[in-house]
Amino acid sequence: MSSTRDIDALIEMMARLPGLGPRSARRAVLHMIRKKSLVLIPLAELIHKVGATVRECALCGNLGSDDLCDICTSEKRANGEICVVEDVADLWAMERSGVFRGRYHVLGGTLSALDAIGPEDLRIPRLIGRVADEGITEVILALNATVDGQTTAHYIADQLEGRVRLTSLAQGVPVGGELDYLDDGTISAALRARKTL
Structure with a gap:
């Protein structure tokens, strides 16, 4: 069924996260879809933003959005x-x-x-x-x-x-x-x- 292909792909991707198996991923995706405007859309935007900006601190190896993390500065x-x-x-x-x-x-x-x-x-x-x-x-x-x-x-x-x-x-x-x-x-x-x- 092509109408659920993207949802199934999202469930499979979520199931790859630590601590989530297929059953937990299915529940999480269903919750996000039910709360689309409160959870799913803001989460997708944050994931995109973090993916575009996250980097390793050049000094200590921590993660942040700048060359040096807040701790090092x-x-x-x-x-x-x-x-x-x-x-x-x-x-x-x-x-x-x-x-x-x-x-x-x-x-x-x-x-x-x-x-x-x-x-x-x-x-x-x-x-x-x-x-x-x-x-x-x-x-x-x-x-x-x-x-x-x-x-x-x-x-x-x-x-x-x-x-x-x-x-x-x-x-x-x-x-x-x-x-x-x-x-x-x-x-x-x-x-x-x-x-x-």
């Missing part, structure tokens, strides 16, 4: 602290906690011998350059408590040893846990209880 955040995270989702999780008031550095992944991901494939050289250029006094390694996350943290610690105070998140982050799935209280407690490496 804020003078209040230039306190000598950089929090290193694996992904933008982890940065957003840290920001939700409202505890950290410094700047960030998004690596874009972790070191992985199995996937042939080395330091040059991540933003590790850029991080080392930022430490030298920006007068950084502390680097907080807020990487996921996975094998690859810890391997990456140790590599960065070796590269920066003696140049800057190195700390990592402490209590509250379970082994094998990922920042994006933690609640705000757990992230706050872990950030406050960070330890020197």
Whole structure:
């Protein structure tokens, strides 16, 4: 039936999103169609706008609509602290906690011998350059408590040893846990209880 081809295509596209399967996507699309002027049209306009303007921050790797994100351009955040995270989702999780008031550095992944991901494939050289250029006094390694996350943290610690105070998140982050799935209280407690490496 050609009359529903576009709707079926929208359902299939929505089902590709994390956390949505075919059934949830069908319900979401039906809701959007029923609330066309309140939900569907504004959502389509926003998706188009974000698609046209979103870019990676040239300094830290966060997402925004300008060359530098709001965090990197804020003078209040230039306190000598950089929090290193694996992904933008982890940065957003840290920001939700409202505890950290410094700047960030998004690596874009972790070191992985199995996937042939080395330091040059991540933003590790850029991080080392930022430490030298920006007068950084502390680097907080807020990487996921996975094998690859810890391997990456140790590599960065070796590269920066003696140049800057190195700390990592402490209590509250379970082994094998990922920042994006933690609640705000757990992230706050872990950030406050960070330890020197």
